[in-house]
Amino acid sequence: MTMDLMSWRLGNLQATIDGFAASGVPLVTRVGSAFGKADLSDDPGLYLFAGPLGAWFGLDAARAATLFFLLILSLSCLVGSAGVWKAFLTPAGRAVGTLALIALTLVAWRIGDVYMVSAATLMAPIPWLLHVRRTARPRAVLAFAAATGLFAGASNLVRSHSGTALAVVALAAFALAASIPARLRATAAAVLLAGMLIAPAGLTLVHRHREAFLSTVATIPPAAASGHPLWHSIYIGLGYVPNGHGITYRDEVAFAFVKERDPGALSGSEESESILRREVFRLAAADPAFVARNVGAKLLAIACYLLAFANIGLVSLILARPPWRELVPLLLGLAFTALPGVLVVPMPGYLLGFIAMSTLTGIYGIDAWFSKRAGRGRMVAHSEA
Secondary structure (H helix, E strand, O other): OOOOOOHHHHHHHHHHHHHHHHHOOOOEEEEOOEEEEOOOOOOOHHHHHHHHHHHHHOOOHHHHHHHHHHHHHHHHHHHHHHHHHHHOOOHHHHHHHHHHHHHHHHHHHHHOHHHHHHHHHHHOOHHHHHHHHHHOOHHHHHHHHHHHHHHHHHHHHHOOOHHHHHHHHHHHHHHHOOOOOHHHHHHHHHHHHHHHHHHHHHHHHHHHHHHHHHOOOOEOOOOOOOOOOHHHHHHHHHHHOOOOOOOOOOHHHHHHHHHHHOOOOOOOOHHHHHHHHHHHHHHHHHOHHHHHHHHHHHHHHHHHHHHHHHOHHHHHHHHHOOOHHHHHHHHHHHHHHHHHHHHOOOOOOOOHHHHHHHHHHHHHHHHHHHHHHHHHHHHHHHHHO
C-alpha cells in the first residue's frame, strides 16, 4: 500500500533518489546522465528527507514517500496522544482525545500528499503545550520552545507554513500564560523563533553544497517551477464561484492569462506572479461583490469543516467556559489555518491544518466539560458529607 502523491512530485522524487544515489549530494536530481535541482517547488523538504531515505534503503519514489509520511504521521499521533494523557484532566477526556487523534491520523493519511504534514505538525505538540503552560516549569517551558521551534522550521520545509501555524498557537499561548513569569515567556518566544531559523539555515548550506557539485557536471537546463506560487493560487481560487470573468479553479486558466499578457513569462516566475497579483487587485477594485461572494462561499464551506471535526466539542466549550487564556491560542490557530481555504479554495488538502485545529479545539472543549462536571460532582459529594 502506497500513499497518494501528485504525479509531478512523484517523478521529481524519483529523480532526486537517483541523483542522491549517483552523487551523494542532497537535492540533486538525475535524468539520464545530466543532473539538476530537485526543489523547484515551494516544498523542498520531501526531496531533502525522502530522497536520501529512498537511496539508502533501495526504495522507489512511491515507497520512499510512503515510509517518510507514515513515520511522520504515526510518531505525531503517538506523541500527541501521550500529550493528551498528560494535559487532559479526566479519563473520559483522555479517551476521547486519543480516539480523535487516531481518527485525525486516518483522515490525514486518506487525504495524502504533503498536506498531511499540516495535521501532523499540530497534533503532536499542542496537547503538550497545554500541559507545559499549566505546569509553568522553566526547564519544561524552554525545552518545549526549543523542540517546537526545530519541529516547526523542519515542517515548513515539507509543507509551506505548516510550522508557522504551530508557532502562532505556541507564541500566543506563551504570551497569555499568566502563570509563567514575563521574562521566561519572552525567552521562550525567542528560543522558539530562533529554533525555526535552524532548518532554513541548514537548507542554505545544502544549496551551497549542491551548487558546488552542479558546477562540475553536466546539468539540465533551468525549468519553470512545478509548485503553485501564491498569486497563481489566489487568482484561480477566485473561480470557486461561477463568474463572468472566465476564471475557474484550473492551472491552465492562470497560465493562459499570463501568456496573453506576457508570452515570455515562465510559470511560477516573478513576472508571472506580478501579472496575477495586479489582476487580483484590479478585480477586487472593479468587482468587489464578486470577491465578496467568493469569500462568503468559502467561509461557509470552512464552517462546515469546523462543525464536522469539532462537532460536540463546540457545544462543550460553550457549556464549560474554559479559561480564555487557554482558548484564545486555539482560536488563533483556527483562524490562521483557515486562510488557505479563504485565499485559495476550501479543499480538504488545503484545510488539513484547519481540520487538525478543529479536532484539537473540539477535544479540548470536551475535556473541559468533563472536568467541570467532575468538579461539580466532587462539590456535591463534599456538601452532602
